[in-house]
Amino acid sequence: MASFKRVLLCYDATREGRQALCEGAELARQSRAQTHLLAVLDRLDQRHGADAITAVPLGSAEQAAKDILDESVTRLREFGLEVTGHFVVGNPIDEIARCCNELKPDLVVLGHHRRGMFARWWDGRDDKRLLDRLSRAVLVVHAQKDIEAAAVS
Numbered sequence: 001m002a003s004f005k006r007v008l009l010c011y012d013a014t015r016e017g018r019q020a021l022c023e024g025a026e027l028a029r030q031s032r033a034q035t036h037l038l039a040v041l042d043r044l045d046q047r048h049g050a051d052a053i054t055a056v057p058l059g060s061a062e063q064a065a066k067d068i069l070d071e072s073v074t075r076l077r078e079f080g081l082e083v084t085g086h087f088v089v090g091n092p093i094d095e096i097a098r099c100c101n102e103l104k105p106d107l108v109v110l111g112h113h114r115r116g117m118f119a120r121w122w123d124g125r126d127d128k129r130l131l132d133r134l135s136r137a138v139l140v141v142h143a144q145k146d147i148e149a150a151a152v153s
Contacts, residue, residue, distance in 0.1 A: 004031040004137075008105035010038050010096055013068050016111030020141035021072065024109030027139070028081055033106070035083040037076065038099050039069040040092040062089065097133040109139045 007028040011017050021037075028035040041062055066087055073085040088095045100108060110130075131138060 004028065004033045004106040006036070006103065006105045006107075007031070007033045008036045008038060008096075008100060008103060008108045010040070010092075010108065010110050011069070011072060012039070012092075012111065013065075014111060015143040016141065018111070019143040020109050020111035020139070023141050024107075024139065025076055025079055025081060027107065027109070029079065033081075035076065035081045036086060036099075036103055036105065037069065037073055037083055038086045038088070038096065039065055039072075040095045041065045041087070041089045042092050043089060093130045093133070096130060100134055100136060105136060107137045107139060108134060109141065112140045112142050 009024040011021050069085045069087050073083055076083040
């Protein structure tokens with residue numbers, strides 16, 4: 001297994017993000033890596049369209065995201081990691097790439113959300129652009145449905 005000195009975990013509180021956080025945290029712990037947890041509040045997620053804004057004000061969504069980040073940092077520290085939290089508002093692709101340029105992690109861990117081609121076209125995202133912008137190891141994690149089913153049982 002490769003050993004990593006610095007790991008960037010990208011977390012968005014989704015099922016896929018939680019799975020990526022768990023797997024990335026375990027890799028960071030095994031490698032005794034300095035760990036960074038990045039939460040990006042996507043401005044596009046605050047809108048249903050160019051002219052319609054959701055009922056949740058940006059300030060409320062921002063505070064909720066910061067609270068989730070703080071809770072996650074605490075849990076990762078309890079798990080035995082040396083971790084620093086980072087919170088930004090913006091386009092996730094741009095912000096993850098910017099953070100990688102600043103922090104220079106050996107490994108970036110991301111959760112992948114399965115969406116159809118129409119959904120990708122509709123929201124204007126082209127997530128694969130991120131992989132083209134990163135010059136480091138990337139672990140892309142899919143949430144496993146059987147893990148969720150076992151948790152419910």
